[in-house]
Amino acid sequence: MLTIELNQVRKCYDQFVAVNDLSFSIEQGGVFGLLGPNGAGKTSTIRMMIGITVPDSGQINLFSKPFERKSLQKVGYLPEERGLYKKMKVLDQLVFLGELHGMTAGAAKQKAAEWCKRLEIDAWLQKKVEELSKGMQQKIQFIAALLHDPDFIIMDEPFFGLDPVNATLLKDVMLDLKKQGKTILFSTHRMDQVEKLCDSICLINKGNAVLQGDLKTIKAGYGKRNVQIEYEGNGDFLQKNPLVSAYNNYGNYVEVRLAAGADAQQLLHMVAERSRVNKFELMEPSLEEIFINMVGKNDA
């Protein structure tokens, strides 16, 4: 069953085409990455998916039915623009949002307590939102999106502003939800953060889909043409080397891309001759790299 299906969806604001005839679908239980740089049209796409705006043309099916507001009770949404009622108590706020999603007050209260315990903020249930730190508010927002046990979860920039400990906590929750068969959509410009979580992706740029499909297939298509090298000594010779088509120095290590037809073994020999090699690893390209490759460095 398809949780959501976009068919030739288009949205313009005046002359500006925010989303240009975009089509993709997500199978139930899939984790989908909607990826692209800032201003690519990710949020515009999501807003149409949940009925905040209406597409100029094209069709959106939610839970295999044409979009209707009632279906939204089964959707959880964490918007990029985080916001809560600042003067409201955490519990009241969660119950209110739960009720809007069709829960009874009692059930919402119980679920809120459970989630707060799981995310280690149950001590703050009776505090006003404005008394909470940014990170805690993020967690509350996260709970608000999940409280009503939605079948389809949309997360716009979910890890933005979270420290590594909390990011891991949330990632574990997401993996757990995936195991329960929930459909999850991540939207982010930080592709490195979600590529480990996603089954399939859609890369968009300037409102157009530039690449989409199963993540493993996409990566396999690019082959293992990247090499990460850690060495001691002067590595300048790698920069203008016929075996290398791209070079990135990260300080502690360098990442290079093999030129067409070049052999990795040949490169290893060359490096070993001139320095002491601590690590030499052939890798799949990162999504970011694929993206930059597809749309050119200026757009990224």
Add this chain to the structure above:
Amino acid sequence: MHNILIIARREYLERVRSRSFVIMTFFIPLLMFGVTVVPTMLANRGSSEVKHMVVVAADRDTAEMIRSRIEQEQEKPKEKTDSKLTQKRSLPAANFTVAVSTNTAESERAALTAKVKAKELDAFLWATPDAIKARKLDFVTNDVSSFIDNGVLGLTVNDALRRQALKNKGLKDDEIEASLESVEVAPQSPLGKGAPDPKVMYIATLGMVMVLYMTVLLYGINVMRSILEEKTSRIMEVMLSTASAKDLMAGKILGVGAVGLTQVGIWAATAGILSGGALVGVAALIKGVLSVKLLIYFGVYFLLGYVLYSTLCAAVGSMVNSEQEAQQMQFLVMMPMILSVIFIINIFQHPSSSLAIFGSLFPFTAPLVMFSRIAIQPDTPWWQIALSIGILVATIYGMVLLCGRIYRVGILMYGKKPSLPEIMKWIKYA
């Protein structure tokens, strides 16, 4: 509908529980009390110090007459306390000691002026025959701005001069007294005895119009602010992922309106309890004025006025990005309301003038103007009332559609204030 109620309930509870609601509920009556009652008390109290004045007239009789009238006027309040509900304005008791002088030379005037200037004397009245003939007496005093005291003094001096003139014609004291006894002209409605006391009706209507004005204004602005607050706290997107913009707007207007009714209810109840026993008397007094029909009209025009203005305010609240921008805009939105209050006394006096009829049909002024006309003029043509309500309802319907569209786009727009062409574009968006 379910969502509207949840949103309205949140709005209501959060507001009623807030500190500012409690403060406002108690502060506004205190403020009203402070603005109306305290200055009156202070003004009536006056100063207890004794002031000295001199009355200068060519003949001793005239001067003595003025002196005795002033002194009598000062003693009056003591004997007439129980006479009437309306307080008769009088000179503060025993304020002036009056001396008389018959020296009308210019040099005397200069000397007295110098004395007043040096504060050895508080005031003098220059009542020479020339001045009386010109009907303009100079009252030289350091307290030129004591309008009420000086006004009462003017009436008293007029009275004294009239008495003196009659006396000079040879009338006896009791004849003078009888001819100067004032008569009351009592307005009576042709509807007969059942008609309400026009004075009470006037005050009661003014009071109701003010309550109507204040609540619509206050709670309309509250809707605007609360939307602005939601916009700046960026909660709109979360809300919009379950509730439609229409539900959000309706819930908000409903919730804030209920808070308004609660507050007015608390004020009314408090006023009732505070006036306690007096309430029975007041109830009897306003019985003829506050008919059930009028209360129903009050409810109708309050609701229609509130919905119209809060819808406008919702649109404005969604357009702006800061408190300052909101303040500039709210003045524009509330302009028709403010204008109706400015013209309200005129409408009370001429409830059938073309201005009144126009104002009662124009939807943005209708709530105040039509209500005033119904209250003041019981035989206001029914078709005008029906037409005014009809136009108002139709306008509200149009405004809800129009403002709903602005609201829907506005709440997700951050950054600069939109221009008029931009707002026109928002309205056209699907």
